[in-house]
Amino acid sequence: MPAPDPAPPKSGPPDAASHFGARLLADAAARVHDMAALTGGPPRTPEPAHAPTSPAPSPVEARPRVLGGPTGLGTEGLRLHLRTPEPPPTVPGPSPEAADADTADTADTADTAETAETAPAEGRPIPGLYFHPIPEPDPARVDEVSRRIKAWALDEVSLYPEDWEEQFDGFSVGRYMVACHPDAPTVDHLMLATRLMVAENAVDDCYCEDHGGSPFGLGSRLLLAHTALDPLHTTREYQPQWAESLHADAPRRAYRSAMEYFVRASSPSQADRYRHDMGRLHLGYLAEAAWAQEDVVPEVYEYLAMRQFNNFRPCPTITDTVGGYELPADLHALPTMQKVIALAGNATTIVNDLYSYMKELAAPGRHLNLPVVIGEREGLSERDAYLKSVEVHNELMHDFETEAAALAAACPVPSVLRFLRGVAAWVDGNHYWHQTNTYRYSLPDFW
Template identity: 70%
Template sequence: MPDPGPSPLQSSLPAAAASFGAHVLADALTAGVEAADAGAGPVQPSPPSSPAPPALPTGPPVLAPASGPVPAPAAAAAPQPSPALERILRGPSGIGTASLHWGRSEAPATPEAPGPTAGNPIPGLYYHPVPEPDPARVEEVSRRIKAWALDEVALYPEDWEDQFDGFSVGRYMVACHPDAPGVDHLMLATRLMVAENAVDDCYCEDHGGSPIGLGGRLLLAHTALDPLHTTKEYAPQWEQSLLSDAPRRAYRSAMEYFLQASTPSQADRFRHDMARLHMGYLAEGAWAQTEYVPEVWEYLAMRQFNNFRPCPTITDTVGGYELPADLHAQPAMQRVIALAGNATTIVNDLYSYTKELASPGRHLNLPVVIAERENCSDQEGYLKAVEVHNDLMRDFEAAAADLAVTCPVPSVLRFLRGVAVWVDGNHYWHQTNTYRYSLPDFW
């Protein structure tokens, strides 16, 4: 299998766009498409003034615009791109356009010799290597997320601390969002990621989860994201319920921070994607309860919902801009997002394979389902799952490249690049997280 090569600022997306006519891109810029990218400028929340036990807050501090220009990165690799294409990928310049550029660390970069990347990639897997994430940002995000988990939402008891640290969520989010203008933006994604994993662990899997009664738990937790509108008599009981367990406390707090930085359409998009996620949890839980092993296509359908989709679709909020709702809703964009979510989730199936086999009970993942439903060995099932992932990745890249050509709007190009970056960063984290994952001996 050919080596796909390094990630061009982590995105494999705009290569096909290089063939798009320079005059068309210039016309698009002349028509004012840059204005579509100026929706939500970068914002920086202030940290809470003092730690407090979990309580229904009035909301995180209102976020203020970031100051100072954010330098733009080099354009994504493309064969001899036209000047107009380079202009699109670089983004506009001048007063008021700082929010449209890739973010960089606030501190000057210190040149360092690149060290070896931890962990081994899965042989034959199609992926793009990424640069090591900014260590200063990783350290600060890791510090802040642990303080949030402990002091703001009381997310886990002391004996879970090693597992929390081993998750390496700071490194994960910095790798997936290199365009974040600052740590405050990175924290938007990091809180939501930790909250989503708390729901998965505590309601569904490792830490007391069970398919029995799962629907009721998920529905009540979802009201922390999509608030209940009810009568004055019953509203206080619902509000109190948001403090009743760690997953709901985490959802409530993470969503309040997110609402301060997002537009109403971005927040509603996220709620929709979380409803999709919860529906996927319910399908997997129902199969576990009835001991049903789905057909391969059924499993892949479930994984389109029980997957990482909510994470890459907030890439514009984390980047400090907005992909307008009508562009996000286009069928071509929805296909790109779905394929990205599907490919990244199969990466999780593959890297977590041995971890899940060692856990109590039976865990469904793509290699297990293929082996059982297609009557092949564990090794053959695993290797075929690698090929399924590779097909999804190539389809994702082709669909993204096609959309970049047919809709060369700056916000679309930046969003597509951000999703591709998230795909690459997600693989990086799985490969390098040797605390959680190890590969089977199939080669």
């Protein structure tokens, strides 16, 4: 009996990229031979309020940042630009705002930071937090997205009663999504992300937290809501009852409608990817609900494990759909890409823990967030637990940037590079929204 053939070697990033042809890979590799072309402006780590002078830069701040992207002939389509909602058929000379955005995309380190800081953002950033400032999002796009999402919420899905209107407006979701998706080609593309974001928050508020949410019975509510994203296929007798149930409450109505829009604009692979990440999110909700029912505080590592599921991951994972292109399924599924996306989701979710800390302390009951868990499990004061949580966030951010830069070098396919830059833009936009949303958030007096 002949000996079996040896097992084929495991596929790594270059092997996956080879499916797109050696010529494409070689061309992409030539465009990214200089790692400086993959890096953008420096991070901004604000000095503590009490510090009289700026601290010396830390060696870790020199780690590469995937923002600038490749340069050279044929790469213009990969660059992030702030665009007007309805670009004219011919390209006129750039406006001062567009010129600033283009300069920020190609300038050296100092110029990028200066561009973002010429118009200081509203709100105070957390002292010591590692983040990247961004230019103010296009106000015309913000206004249009805000107008459209409110019309959708009221007219299409009856999302909230009249007395919730102030809270809906205070969420500033239009500014949030425009900041997070600077490469979206049209407002229609931005609306794909905006509807899904609003629907996700409706589920969180109405099922889990602020507006009647409860850990009791959460599993069955989430299961039925998930079928609005991942349709039930059952017998003819029971299909009508399920279809009718999708209109039973605001979260299911919002999920159903937002997903219908998304499916029409995305590929089957992109839609399935989103469903998978929403399943992760719902699993995280259930873990947190179990701790609430048992009235226990998890270990710090357990809390961080929950936060890798109950986090913002579904939002940056659709950055290619919102950008009007597709990261092929085998490249999205690479373990290295999955690690980058997970780190991005983890870092952005700890940003939420930190900025919402005071809001959650003021709410009834005990809300688990990283400072609370660290304080209780490690016996630290509120201040020390909060400051340690800032350090946890910063380490996650550095790891995200390091892993993204390594993946860009190992698999320099244009769609990979653009996707990585899109995820980085989402991370930065997420921080911008948390910092500037003073309607929802305020900082503790720890500095």
